[in-house]
Amino acid sequence: MTKALESLLALQVQDDIVDGLRARIDALAPRLAELDQVRQRAVRSIEESRAGVDADERRQRELEGRISDHKQRHDRNVAHLDAVKRMREATAAMMQVEAGRKLLMEEENELRSIVGRVSDSHASIKRQEAHLEELDLAQAEARAEIEAERAAVAGELATADAERQALARGVEASLLQKYDRIRQRRHSQALYVLDNGACSCCDTAIPVQRRSVMATKGLIEVCEACGVLLYAS
Ligand SMILES: [Zn+2]
Structure with missing residues (x-):
């Protein structure tokens, strides 16, 4: 991590x-x-x-x-x-x-x-x-x-x-800004873990390639379906 x-x-x-x-x-x-x-x-x-x-x-x-x-x-x-x-x-x-x-x-x-x-x-x-x-x-x-x-x-x-x-x-400034905006909009959790390759907030599957980059580089990405931040565990 x-x-x-x-x-x-x-x-x-x-x-x-x-x-x-x-x-x-x-x-x-x-x-x-x-x-x-x-x-x-x-x-x-x-x-x-x-x-x-x-x-x-x-x-x-x-x-x-x-x-x-x-x-x-x-x-x-x-x-x-x-x-x-x-x-x-x-x-x-x-x-x-x-x-x-x-x-x-x-x-x-x-x-x-x-x-x-x-x-x-x-x-x-x-x-x-x-x-x-x-x-x-x-x-x-x-x-x-x-x-x-x-x-x-x-x-x-x-x-x-x-x-x-x-x-x-x-927390790095631009990431913090993104996180704060999402949290304010949703009035709840902004950061979700990938669960079996899918967003654990909205259950939308993330393309395999993007998933593997997230896992290897530890990147935090935005879910294109529901807009939360995602990370690979
Ligand atoms: Zn999602």
Whole structure:
């Protein structure tokens, strides 16, 4: 095995290590995103509950105002009924009092149900807020774990990168350029061994003569079918 091939093979091993570490760091992102999503759902649910209770409280104030108006009118109607003497007027005044009483009853029923709902909603918001606090505590732990893992892998990556650079300096410049280009394009291995006279990446057979030159001179050639670098073992 030539020195050039040996250096390139060592570089490839190191690149796999570097890529593996990068993949481990990338894999942390979805774990963080998942935590963010869970938290956002809890926050959104509290916001929706608050909007609901705000609307109910507005309706409650409106109803209370209306009931107070209607009570005053009802009192006036009752006073009027007491004052009227003639039968025909009394019948009309009675109907007015009855209609007013019915309206007030309906409004008071609605108010009671809104007051109940508002109180339930406040209790529910309190529970949701407590849940969010617990969630934040639990997530703080998970986030710290992820951060610790990221820092550890980043440390390993820095070392591996430095080793990679040292190994790359041992590879001849034009060969390194070719190798780097292929590796970037394929996002994986760039250098393959000849296996029974064929490219072990795409299985295309290499002409016998070219094969024997590669074997005798230790040349690294490009596979014409798939574009990877090839060497004879
Ligand atoms: Zn090939």
